[in-house]
Amino acid sequence: MSEDIQKHYRACHLCEAICGVVIETRGSEVVSIKGDPDDPLSRGHICPKAVALQDIHTDPDRLRKPVKRIRGASGEYEHREIEWEEALDLAADGLVRTIQRDGVDAVGIYLGNPSVHNYGMMTHQNALFRHIRTCNRFSATSVDQLPHHLVSLWLFGHKLLFPIPDIDRSDYFLMIGANPVASNGSIWTVPDVRKRIKALTGRGGRLVVIDPRRTETAELASEHHAIRPGTDAALLLSMIHVLYRDDLVRPRDLVSLVDGIDRVGAAVADLTPEWAAQHTGMSADTISALAHEFAGAESAICYGRMGVSTQRFGALCQWAIQVINILTGNLDREGGSLFTLPAIDQVSGVGPGGFDRHRSRVRGLPEFDRELPVACMAEEITTPGEGQIRAVFTGAGTPVLSTPAGEALDGALEELDFMVSLDPWINETTRHADVILPPTSPLEHDHYDLAFHVNAMRNTTRFSEAVFDKPEGALHDWEIFEALGERVAMALDLDARPSVPPHVIIDHGLKAGPYGDGTDRALSLSELQAKPSGIDLGPLKPQLPQRLKTRNQRIDIAQEPLLADIDRLRTQLLEAGEGYRLIGRRHVRDCNSWMHNFTRLVKGPGRCTLLVNPADAEREGWTPGRQVSISSGAGSVQAELELSETMMPGVVSLPHGYGHGRVGVQTAVANSHAGVSCNTLTEASYLDELSGNAALNGVGVSITSL
Ligand SMILES: Nc1nc2c(c(=O)[nH]1)N[C@H]1C(S)=C(S)[C@@H](COP(=O)(O)OP(=O)(O)OC[C@H]3O[C@@H](n4cnc5c(=O)[nH]c(N)nc54)[C@H](O)[C@@H]3O)O[C@H]1N2
Numbered sequence: 001m002s003e004d005i006q007k008h009y010r011a012c013h014l015c016e017a018i019c020g021v022v023i024e025t026r027g028s029e030v031v032s033i034k035g036d037p038d039d040p041l042s043r044g045h046i047c048p049k050a051v052a053l054q055d056i057h058t059d060p061d062r063l064r065k066p067v068k069r070i071r072g073a074s075g076e077y078e079h080r081e082i083e084w085e086e087a088l089d090l091a092a093d094g095l096v097r098t099i100q101r102d103g104v105d106a107v108g109i110y111l112g113n114p115s116v117h118n119y120g121m122m123t124h125q126n127a128l129f130r131h132i133r134t135c136n137r138f139s140a141t142s143v144d145q146l147p148h149h150l151v152s153l154w155l156f157g158h159k160l161l162f163p164i165p166d167i168d169r170s171d172y173f174l175m176i177g178a179n180p181v182a183s184n185g186s187i188w189t190v191p192d193v194r195k196r197i198k199a200l201t202g203r204g205g206r207l208v209v210i211d212p213r214r215t216e217t218a219e220l221a222s223e224h225h226a227i228r229p230g231t232d233a234a235l236l237l238s239m240i241h242v243l244y245r246d247d248l249v250r251p252r253d254l255v256s257l258v259d260g261i262d263r264v265g266a267a268v269a270d271l272t273p274e275w276a277a278q279h280t281g282m283s284a285d286t287i288s289a290l291a292h293e294f295a296g297a298e299s300a301i302c303y304g305r306m307g308v309s310t311q312r313f314g315a316l317c318q319w320a321i322q323v324i325n326i327l328t329g330n331l332d333r334e335g336g337s338l339f340t341l342p343a344i345d346q347v348s349g350v351g352p353g354g355f356d357r358h359r360s361r362v363r364g365l366p367e368f369d370r371e372l373p374v375a376c377m378a379e380e381i382t383t384p385g386e387g388q389i390r391a392v393f394t395g396a397g398t399p400v401l402s403t404p405a406g407e408a409l410d411g412a413l414e415e416l417d418f419m420v421s422l423d424p425w426i427n428e429t430t431r432h433a434d435v436i437l438p439p440t441s442p443l444e445h446d447h448y449d450l451a452f453h454v455n456a457m458r459n460t461t462r463f464s465e466a467v468f469d470k471p472e473g474a475l476h477d478w479e480i481f482e483a484l485g486e487r488v489a490m491a492l493d494l495d496a497r498p499s500v501p502p503h504v505i506i507d508h509g510l511k512a513g514p515y516g517d518g519t520d521r522a523l524s525l526s527e528l529q530a531k532p533s534g535i536d537l538g539p540l541k542p543q544l545p546q547r548l549k550t551r552n553q554r555i556d557i558a559q560e561p562l563l564a565d566i567d568r569l570r571t572q573l574l575e576a577g578e579g580y581r582l583i584g585r586r587h588v589r590d591c592n593s594w595m596h597n598f599t600r601l602v603k604g605p606g607r608c609t610l611l612v613n614p615a616d617a618e619r620e621g622w623t624p625g626r627q628v629s630i631s632s633g634a635g636s637v638q639a640e641l642e643l644s645e646t647m648m649p650g651v652v653s654l655p656h657g658y659g660h661g662r663v664g665v666q667t668a669v670a671n672s673h674a675g676v677s678c679n680t681l682t683e684a685s686y687l688d689e690l691s692g693n694a695a696l697n698g699v700g701v702s703i704t705s706l
Pocket residue numbers: 015016113144176177178179180182183184185186210211212213215227228229230231232305306307308311583584585586587588589590591592593697698
């Protein structure tokens with residue numbers, strides 16, 4: 001007997017665009033996944049990755065039961081399925097033994113990117129981690145958006161107060177080191193960005209893209225300028241110089257709120273466009289013109305993302321971007337960049353963050369928000385002494401592929417006494433784990449976007465019920481955190497408070513939030529459940545000074561550590577050597593390292609190629625399709641050469657997230673599209689020294705044809 005088709009409304013949680021989808025199911029099967037036209041934010045948009053919601057669920061390689069690592073008959077390690085009770089006991093024992101013997105700092109924790117796309121991991125990680133207050137916490141933040149947090153903390157008083165581009169009402173958009181047409185936007189939840197860019201240019205607005213590669217986004221832009229990797233701070237500071245030099249500083253409504261304007265002017269007094277031109281490869285005239293156009297626009301956005309965060313001056317770049325927005329009166333302005341007011345307001349609910357309250361043991365790198373830069377994780381494992389990491393917990397992360405000098409970490413994880421991973425797959429990182437705890441599939445749990453409404457270009461809210469029932473015996477990520485927390489607390493004689501499920505926390509958060517009890521909207525979970533496509537809370541609005549969390553509710557742009565960092569820029573830019581500079585790239589059907597096991601997403605020509613400008617190839621005598629060896633101070637890899645006019649001469653690009661097919665990795669499709677890891681080439685010592693963020697872009701490499 002054929003079963004009825006059921007319709008489920010859900011969020012796609014795979015990237016920051018958080019598109020609404022309608023999933024049709026028949027029994028336990030997914031029949032179709034389509035965009036939800038009634039979603040007030042995504043308006044029906046989806047990208048080719050949405051189908052992965054089904055592929056993740058059905059993937060035969062996805063673990064349904066915990067596995068334990070044992071040495072097999074051949075002498076190689078293998079993972080064998082075990083029951084949940086045994087697995088949780090093993091995991092808790094490994095952590096407890098380490099803590100009892102060497103203290104909490106002997107436990108290292110790494111949380112990866114999907115942990116912020118899975119709200120139960122956010123609400124419940126502390127059920128475990130509050131019993132392990134280790135100094136050695138790491139996450140994907142320090143290979144990504146750390147400079148954004150730091151600048152938001154310093155300028156606006158809270159790590160999550162991000163200015164969000166109001167593209168739909170803007171006249172001018174200067175976009176630096178971001179490729180939203182491929183990435184679907186980041187720290188800027190903006191589903192269907194292509195349509196929004198076309199609308200901007202269609203109404204006479206301008207999009208100017210600054211990127212060493214003429215990207216998919218640059219193809220839609222009014223103007224694209226190639227820039228030498230890692231030199232954007234020079235561009236941005238010299239634009240600020242022009243604003244002062246040519247009397248273009250007009251903070252408009254912000255004038256009564258902003259301090260430090262004169263000091264910033266003095267700090268950039270010698271940073272002329274001619275100086276920046278020597279480093280950036282952009283002409284002084286172009287730089288001056290950009291500053292004039294920006295200041296002359298009725299409303300304008302300056303926005304920069306991965307390309308300018310993960311470089312040696314990430315924090316300086318993100319600061320300069322906001323200084324440009326502020327000096328031209330485009331912060332907190334319609335058509336400029338505005339703060340959000342989400343239904344669950346994390347800015348009120350979580351602490352503001354802090355910086356440099358402790359440092360890493362071996363290299364002395366500063367913490368941010370109680371996390372150390374992941375670039376120092378390997379050395380904290382391999383360097384003996386008090387506080388050495390002897391056990392590691394990873395959750396939703398693949399640091400072996402996603403963090404600098406990945407091979408060193410790969411080796412270091414093997415030296416541990418114990419490792420446990422909360423992850424659905426046996427991959428390049430989790431293959432080292434003594435026990436892997438796999439959570440339910442995304443379609444088996446409910447969903448709320450705690451993280452991404454904070455960054456969204458419109459205030460909306462939406463709750464998604466689970467599409468399928470949880471299989472018998474399976475546990476959600478949050479339940480695993482709770483079960484481990486209970487065991488660890490019991491063994492260490494600590495207080496194991498029972499918690500409430502994540503959806504109850506959402507209900508409380510909504511009621512206590514800015515549209516909750518006592519307001520006209522009176523939002524609650526039950527109201528969201530009745531409107532599964534989501535509820536529109538309106539466009540972003542100016543909110544200053546009330547929204548600021550600084551002590552005096554003012555913005556001081558003359559932040560001492562940043563002004564001091566300008567001197568580092570002056571000296572280090574001069575040191576930039578010869579040779580090729582490596583940058584990354586993202587393809588719309590990738591998602592970091594973990595979407596390569598789904599045939600629909602990896603089919604077609606291999607994507608892990610080295611892009612090179614044809615003029616460079618001709619001069620060097622390299623022919624397309626040939627294998628080349630790419631080497632840096634950290635290691636070397638081989639990849640196929642692909643010529644592309646889109647590349648700036650002297651710059652080469654390898655995508656991030658490949659390097660599968662290693663011994664023990666159990667992702668059959670990914671292994672057959674293995675590629676190489678660009679993080680074999682990135683260096684643990686190549687950092688934004690101010691923030692501790694890894695410099696993944698602009699790494700010097702040498703190339704030889706094989
Ligand atoms: N399809 C897809 N979507 C994704 C992801 C994915 O892996 N695949 N990952 C998600 C994640 S975790 C994130 S953080 C976001 C990232 O979102 P984005 O930042 O929008 O994406 P990237 O493609 O990393 O864009 C960075 C751009 O910076 C350029 N760049 C590199 N070096 C420099 C430089 O020195 N200066 C300048 N000006 N530009 C430079 C690169 O050429 C690239 O075009 O994407 C998210 N969405």
